[in-house]
Amino acid sequence: MDSSTTRTKMTVEEIVDALRDKIVVQELAPGVKLREIAVASEFGISRPRVREAFSILEERGLIERTHNQGAVVARQTAGQIEALFDVREVLEALAVRLATQNAPKGTWDVFRERFGPRAIKAIETNDMDYYVEAVNEFRRKTFQEANNEILSQSLDRLYDRTRVLIQRLVLMPGRAAAALEEHRQVIEAMIEGDAxxxxxxxxxxxxxxxxxxxxxxxxLL
Structure with missing residues (x-):
């Protein structure tokens, strides 16, 4: 595919998604400078379209831009992360309540198994990929069943800014086992319909x- 074809087909949203994925998995690490020319060349797009994508990423807190300095991948300070925890506590809990109220009976039974013996074994053997994916699957289903578009959009943006931290946090000694038990308690309450x-x-x-x-x-920082 030539670059002219790519330019007509690739949307700003697709560019944002591609760059976001690189940032949240730290393929583009905090502090890395993003150059319009390089990004335009990589994706075969125009520089104005790159600037549109940068504006959205800046709004989401994933990059920072300063006059005459260009764009850099944002660093999260301890204070910013504390603030994100404050907001996550309220919004993720709200999503759980709405999902429990809205979902058909039996929706959460699969997660009792997902977070059961296999998850315990995975943590014991340091198979964190299984555990992290189980948490991500539960999160996605919760947001879906909460059925609140504004809430889901807000949580998606929060998750973009905390995904790497969450994945690193479960590697701290004892955290994964504690978090597993916490999730199991949440899931049991959801199964019982106790929102x-x-x-x-x-x-x-x-x-x-x-x-x-x-x-x-x-x-972690």
Whole structure:
């Protein structure tokens, strides 16, 4: 495919998604400079379209731009991460409550198994990929069943800014086992249809994650 064809077909949203993925998995690490010419050449797109994508990424807090300095991948300070935990505690717990209220009976049964013996074994054998994917699957289903577009968009943006931290946090000694038990309690409350208790337990899960971050932040930042 030549670059002229790419220019007519690649949308700004697709460019944003491609760059976002590189940033959140740290293929583009914090502090790395993003050059319009290089990005335009990589994706075969025009520089104005790159600037549009940069504006969206800046709005999402993934890059920073300064006059005459260009764009760099944003670094998250400890204070910013603490603030993100504050917002996650409220919004993710709200999503759990709405999902519990809205989802048909039996929706959450599969997660009892997903977070059961196999997850315990995965953590014991340091198979964190299984555990992280189980959490991501549960998160996606929760946001879907919450059925609130504004909430889902807000949580997606929060997750973009915390995904790498979350994945590194579960590697801290004892965190994955503790988080697994916390998720199991949330899921049991959801299975029982107790939306209020599920919300409370999800808030406790985020508070717990925040405490672990505070204890290990010198290793995480």
């Amino acid at each position: 209020v208790r599920a919300e409370q337990l999800k808030r406790a899960n985020i508070v717990s994650a925040r405490r672990w971050f505070q204890d290990f932040k010198k290793f």
